[in-house]
Every structure is written in C-alpha cells, then in structure tokens.
Amino acid sequence: MEFFFEVLIGGLLSGVMYALVALGFVLIYKASGVFNFAQxxxxxxxxxxxxxxxxxxxxxxxxxILAFAIMTAFGIGTxxxxxxxxxxxxxxxLFMATIGLTFFIEGLAPMIxxxxxxxLDIGIVDExxxxxxxxxxxxxxKFDLIAAGxxxxxxxxxxxxxxxxxIGRALRAVADDHQAAxxxxxxxxxxxxxVWGVAGFVALVAGMMWGARNGVQFALTFTALKALPVLIxxxxxxxxxxxxxxxxxxxSEKLAEIYIPPVMQDLFGGNFGGIxxxxxYVLALLFLLVRPEGLFGEKHIxxx
Amino acid sequence: xxYREAGQFKTTYAADQQLFPIRQDRIGLIALLAVAxxxxxxxxxxxxxxxxxxxxxxxxxxxxxxxxxxxxxxxxSLGTAAFMAVGAYAAYNFQLRVEGIPIxxxxxxxxxxxxxxxxxxxxxxxxxxxxxxxxxxxxAQFFIVWxxxxxxxxxxxxxxxxxxxxxIEILGYAFNTPRDKYLLVLAIxxxxxxxxxxxxxxxxxxxxxxVRDMDVAASVIGIRLMRxxxxxxxxxxxxxxxxxxxxxxxxxxxxxxxxxxxxxxFRILFMVIIGGVGSILGSFLGAAFILLxxxxxxxxxxxxxxxxxxxxxxxxxxxxxxxxxxxxxxxFLIVEPHGLARLWQIxxxxxxxxxxxx
Numbered sequence: 001m002e003f004f005f006e007v008l009i010g011g012l013l014s015g016v017m018y019a020l021v022a023l024g025f026v027l028i029y030k031a032s033g034v035f036n037f038a039q040x041x042x043x044x045x046x047x048x049x050x051x052x053x054x055x056x057x058x059x060x061x062x063x064x065i066l067a068f069a070i071m072t073a074f075g076i077g078t079x080x081x082x083x084x085x086x087x088x089x090x091x092x093x094l095f096m097a098t099i100g101l102t103f104f105i106e107g108l109a110p111m112i113x114x115x116x117x118x119x120l121d122i123g124i125v126d127e128x129x130x131x132x133x134x135x136x137x138x139x140x141x142k143f144d145l146i147a148a149g150x151x152x153x154x155x156x157x158x159x160x161x162x163x164x165x166x167i168g169r170a171l172r173a174v175a176d177d178h179q180a181a182x183x184x185x186x187x188x189x190x191x192x193x194x195v196w197g198v199a200g201f202v203a204l205v206a207g208m209m210w211g212a213r214n215g216v217q218f219a220l221t222f223t224a225l226k227a228l229p230v231l232i233x234x235x236x237x238x239x240x241x242x243x244x245x246x247x248x249x250x251x252s253e254k255l256a257e258i259y260i261p262p263v264m265q266d267l268f269g270g271n272f273g274g275i276x277x278x279x280x281y282v283l284a285l286l287f288l289l290v291r292p293e294g295l296f297g298e299k300h301i302x303x304x
Numbered sequence: 305x306x307y308r309e310a311g312q313f314k315t316t317y318a319a320d321q322q323l324f325p326i327r328q329d330r331i332g333l334i335a336l337l338a339v340a341x342x343x344x345x346x347x348x349x350x351x352x353x354x355x356x357x358x359x360x361x362x363x364x365x366x367x368x369x370x371x372x373x374x375x376x377x378x379x380x381s382l383g384t385a386a387f388m389a390v391g392a393y394a395a396y397n398f399q400l401r402v403e404g405i406p407i408x409x410x411x412x413x414x415x416x417x418x419x420x421x422x423x424x425x426x427x428x429x430x431x432x433x434x435x436x437x438x439x440x441x442x443x444a445q446f447f448i449v450w451x452x453x454x455x456x457x458x459x460x461x462x463x464x465x466x467x468x469x470x471x472i473e474i475l476g477y478a479f480n481t482p483r484d485k486y487l488l489v490l491a492i493x494x495x496x497x498x499x500x501x502x503x504x505x506x507x508x509x510x511x512x513x514x515v516r517d518m519d520v521a522a523s524v525i526g527i528r529l530m531r532x533x534x535x536x537x538x539x540x541x542x543x544x545x546x547x548x549x550x551x552x553x554x555x556x557x558x559x560x561x562x563x564x565x566x567x568x569x570f571r572i573l574f575m576v577i578i579g580g581v582g583s584i585l586g587s588f589l590g591a592a593f594i595l596l597x598x599x600x601x602x603x604x605x606x607x608x609x610x611x612x613x614x615x616x617x618x619x620x621x622x623x624x625x626x627x628x629x630x631x632x633x634x635x636f637l638i639v640e641p642h643g644l645a646r647l648w649q650i651x652x653x654x655x656x657x658x659x660x661x662x
Contacts, residue, residue, distance in 0.1 A: 029587045035435045042361035085638045092380055095435060095636055096577055097569065100633025107627030111620060225566075236435070268455065278450050285428055288440065292432045 014142035015250020020279020052113030075196030089238030117217035229280035235297025355483035369543030375582035377536035379517025389564035391545025418545020426537030580645030
C-alpha cells in the first residue's frame with residue numbers, strides 16, 4: 001500500500017510538471033484561439049537560453065532576466081511576423097503555422113546556444129525528504145515538491161492577474177469575442193503581444209523546472225507531447241483544467257506503468273515497458289468519446 | 305503560349321466526363337508517363353533510383369493519402385507514419401505467414417489492414433474535430449509504434465522489431481535492381497494516383513469536400529457523416545499502408561518501428577501543406593520539394609560558408625535545414641496557403657494569354 005501511495009504521489013507531482021507546460025497552451029488558446037504547438041519548443045528555447053547565457057559567465061538571476069527578455073521578444077516577434085499575417089485564416093492553418101514555428105525554434109536555439117545536453121543548477125537538490133522517508137517509508141522528492149509549489153504560485157498569480165487587473169480583464173474580453181473587444185477599443189495586437197509574453201514567461205518557468213530536473217537537452221521539446229493529453233482532459237480553455245488534467249494524467253500514467261506491464265506479461269509474455277508513452281493519449285481519447293469538450297472546457301455549439 | 309483549349313467540343317457525355325477533358329493535358333500526361341517509364345530507366349544512375357526517385361514516389365503516395373484525409377475531407381492527422389508502419393508490417397506478415405501469396409496481393413492486404421486500423425482510429429472523428437482530432441491521431445502514432453516494438457509476433461521475434469523485406473517476385477520475374485523496383489513503384493503510384501484523381505471528383509469526393517467545408521451543413525443536406533468520414537480515413541490509410549509496404553520492400557529493405565516516427569508524420573504533413581492542400585498534383589510537388597530541399601541545402605550551404613569564410617559544421621547545416629523547413633512552412637501558409645499546386649495553376653493561367661494578356 002505504501003508503494004501504491006508512493007507511485008501515486010510521484011505521479012501527481014510529475015503531473016504538476018506537465019501542467020506547467022499545459023498552462024502555456026491554455027493561455028494562448030484562451031486569448032487568441034491559436035493552438036500553439038510550439039509551446040514545447042519555447043520551453044526548450046527558454047531553458048537553453050538560461051544555460052547558454054550562464055555559460056557566457058552571467059549569474060543565474062541575470063541569465064533568467066535576459067532569458068525572459070528573449071522569450072518576450074520572441075513572442076512579440078511571432079505575433080508580429082507570423083500570426084498577424086494569418087488573421088482570418090482557419091484555425092487549422094494557424095495550428096500548422098505553429099508546427100512550422102516549432103521546427104524553426106528547434107533549429108535556431110541549438111544553433112545559438114549549442115546542442116549538447118547540459119545540467120541546469122538552480123540550487124534545489126533532487127533528493128528524498130528525510131522526514132517522510134523516516135516516518136512513512138516513502139520516497140518523495142524534495143525537488144518535485146518545490147516544483148509543485150512553484151506551479152501553485154504561478155497558477156494563483158495568473159488567476160489573480162486574469163481576474164483583477166485591467167489587462168487581465170481585456171484579455172478575457174478578447175478571448176470571449178475578438179470583434180466585440182475591438183469595437184470597445186481594446187488594442188487587439190497589444191493584447192496578443194502580452195499573451196505571447198506571458199506564455200513565454202510560463203515557458204521559462206517550465207523550462208527551468210524541467211531543465212533542472214532532467215538536464216537541458218533536446219528532449220525538452222517533447223514536454224509539449226506530454227502536455228497535449230493534459231489539455232484534452234482538462235479542456236483547452238481552462239486554467240484549473242490544466243492543473244486537474246495534469247494531476248490525472250501524471251498519476252494514471254505512473255500507476256499504469258507500474259501495474260499494467262506485469263498483467264500483459266502474464267497474458268502475452270515479453271517485455272511491455274514504456275506504456276507511459278501512449279497511455280495518456282489513449283486515456284484522453286477514451287475520455288473524449290464521453291465528453292468531447294474536456295473536463296472544464298466550454299461546450300461548443302455549431303451553427304450553420 | 306502554352307496552349308489553348310478553344311475548339312474542343314464535346315458531343316457525348318462520356319467525352320465530357322473523362323478524367324482529362326483537354327486534349328493537350330492528355331498528351332502532356334502520356335508524354336510524362338512515357339518519360340517516367342521509358343526515358344528515365346534508360347538514363348538514370350543507380351544513385352538516382354535508390355536515393356531520389358524511389359523515395360520521391362513512395363512519399364508522394366503517402367502525401368496523397370494524407371491529402372485525401374486532410375485536404376479533401378478536412379480531418380487533420382498527425383499519425384501518417386504509423387499507418388505506413390502498419391502497412392509495412394502487415395505486408396511482411398502476409399508474406400511470411402501465408403504460403404505462396406503473390407507480393408502484389410500482400411501489398412493490397414497491407415493496404416486493407418492499414419485501412420482497418422485507420423477506421424478504428426478514425427472513430428473519434430465522429431465526436432471530435434479540429435485540434436482534438438489532431439491530438440487523437442497522435443494516440444495512433446504512439447500506440448501503433450509501441451505495439452510493433454513490443455509484440456514480438458508482429459516482427460517474427462526479431463530483436464527491437466526490425467523486419468527485413470522478402471525478395472520481390474512477380475510472375476516469376478525477380479525485381480532485384482533499383483531500376484526494377486523503381487518501375488514497380490512507379491506503376492503502383494500511377495495507378496493509385498489516377499484512382500485518387502477519379503475518386504475526388506466522384507460523389508464520394510464531393511461528399512468529403514462538403515464535410516471539410518462544414519460538416520453540420522453537409523449532414524443537413526443529407527450526407528451521412530459517419531460513412532463519409534470513416535471512408536476518408538479508410539481510403540487515406542489504404543494509400544499510406546501501401547506506401548509503407550513499398551517503403552519497406554522497395555526502398556529501405558529493412559525497417560524498424562522507430563523509423564516511422566512522429567517526425568516522419570510531420571514531414572509528410574509538410575509535403576501536403578507546401579505542395580497544396582486538396583490537390584493531387586500538389587502531393588507530388590510537395591514530396592519532391594521536401595525531399596530535394598535537404599540535398600539542395602547540403603550542397604548550397606557549405607558553398608555560401610566558403611564564400612563568406614564562415615565555419616559551418618555539419619551540425620550547423622542540419623540546424624539551418626530544420627530552421628528553413630519551419631520558416632518555409634510559415635512562409636507558404638502566409639503567402640500561398642494553397643501551395644505549389646496553386647502556383648502552377650497561376651502560372652498556367654498567365655501563360656495561356658501570354659504575351660498578349662488583353
């Protein structure tokens with residue numbers, strides 16, 4: 001039973017890490033209706049620029065600030081040179097454009113900062129918490145717990161920002177109806193630039209967390225693939241959905257990885273590891289058949 | 305300048321409904337096929353066959369399959385490579401386990417198997433669409449590749465799921481040289497491309513386009529959504545499955561599941577976007593463009609590097625390649641969303657009246 005809880009909690013905490021990436025998707029989708037496939041690549045770019053700048057001799061805090069500047073500039077540039085030109089195109093075209101953007105970043109980032117995997121040290125060690133280990137005999141990583149804390153803070157800040165600030169209100173208005181927002185004088189392009197900046201910030205946080213845990217390497221771009229089922233489960237438009245979806249996906253995939261392969265081995269023989277690669281997708285797919293708009297998504301009504 | 309179709313009157317319905325109603329188009333097509341079937345085998349070298357022409361044809365076929373699903377029926381799929389993998393492994397298993405089955409029959413069976421799997425993963429399209437569906441097809445991509453790696457039966461117990469293709473023999477003639485394989489692939493691709501061209505102008509094709517443009521409206525005018533969408537998945541997967549079987553048997557000779565990666569799916573999607581969404585010709589143009597671009601950059605970049613005295617490592621060249629890919633996708637989506645096929649059409653329109661446009 002302890003083992004079960006250990007796996008469960010480990011899964012929940014890694015789910016928080018997925019949610020961090022999923023948040024970036026939700027922000028952009030909410031405000032501009034663009035499904036930004038490049039979020040994973042942005043995570044990679046952010047982590048790589050922090051490490052790259054530190055290699056040039058800057059301290060961590062300066063590197064983070066500079067990386068944030070890079071991400072903001074990049075977000076604004078994307079909005080200005082790509083998305084603005086694609087206004088009024090079908091959403092699928094925008095989606096495919098962000099796939100192009102993904103490839104662009106995946107080529108650009110390692111060209112500037114180098115492509116060899118590196119460690120990112122942000123001063124938190126990845127070791128079990130002694131107190132829990134002693135009393136309940138469970139291995140819970142200190143790092144994962146801190147990452148969960150960071151995610152919680154980030155979500156709270158974003159929620160407050162959306163709910164109570166002037167810009168947040170404008171963002172929600174744009175998300176609701178582009179035309180109506182324009183007609184009451186909300187500058188659409190500023191708003192989109194801000195959203196891309198915020199998404200860049202979220203990517204930076206996610207990139208530092210993932211980078212500190214697994215090292216800064218190309219595999220960081222695959223975090224996007226982990227975040228997609230989270231989004232489907234939680235709904236594309238909901239910030240809490242991203243968190244809840246992340247928790248469900250994280251927990252279920254770790255449990256599946258532990259408990260399904262032995263059963264399959266009994267049935268068919270052979271080695272059936274690596275289930276976590278597809279399990280979240282199949283889970284999300286089955287979930288979609290029951291509830292196509294996700295847990296917290298808005299119901300979509302088609303009109304002819 | 306090019307040609308004008310004035311003066312070609314149709315006196316029967318059959319003449320009006322033929323696949324290529326304009327005489328010059330027919331002559332052009334026959335000339336092109338003559339060059340492909342007779343001219344190219346005489347002059348091309350072994351390198352050209354095995355490194356450029358065969359993959360070009362195979363990827364054109366896969367792009368054609370994806371174009372039927374995405375371009376005509378409007379269902380975005382990111383799992384093309386997985387359906388190709390199904391085709392490759394199905395062909396292998398039919399050859400291996402069915403005594404004395406002709407290779408062409410096992411290719412067709414491979415296509416049908418892929419079609420079955422395609423229908424299975426197309427089922428969610430009845431409930432969901434757009435991005436949700438795109439993510440659902442990712443499930444196919446990961447799940448199928450995992451299955452092929454983990455179930456040893458599928459690859460006849462070889463380590464890490466690698467399969468090696470059997471020899472190809474049709475009616476006692478062994479297809480051993482790259483030139484023979486090229487001709488085989490060419491014949492299959494031409495046949496399937498003509499079938500596709502015919503299909504997209506039929507009732508089925510028009511139903512697909514109606515569903516693409518707006519599925520609620522399509523269902524209101526009496527198109528059965530379930531049938532239409534699943535048929536699109538089946539036909540598309542059939543094409544991808546045959547392409548996958550050819551990829552294993554005529555191009556690489558031995559394949560592993562991980563070779564059919566998400567990256568390959570994206571590559572085929574790029575062929576469709578750059579070539580032209582919803583165009584048969586576009587699938588071929590896109591495949592040619594995406595396959596030739598890396599070769600082109602490989603030659604061009606070191607040349608420019610030498611010109612400006614920049615030290616380009618091979619890693620940098622591959623990074624620039626990826627960047628150019630990405631940039632081109634965005635460029636095409638912004639400037640010409642209908643791709644190379646549309647450019648060709650515009651050029652034809654212009655040349656019709658040139659040099660006296662008024």
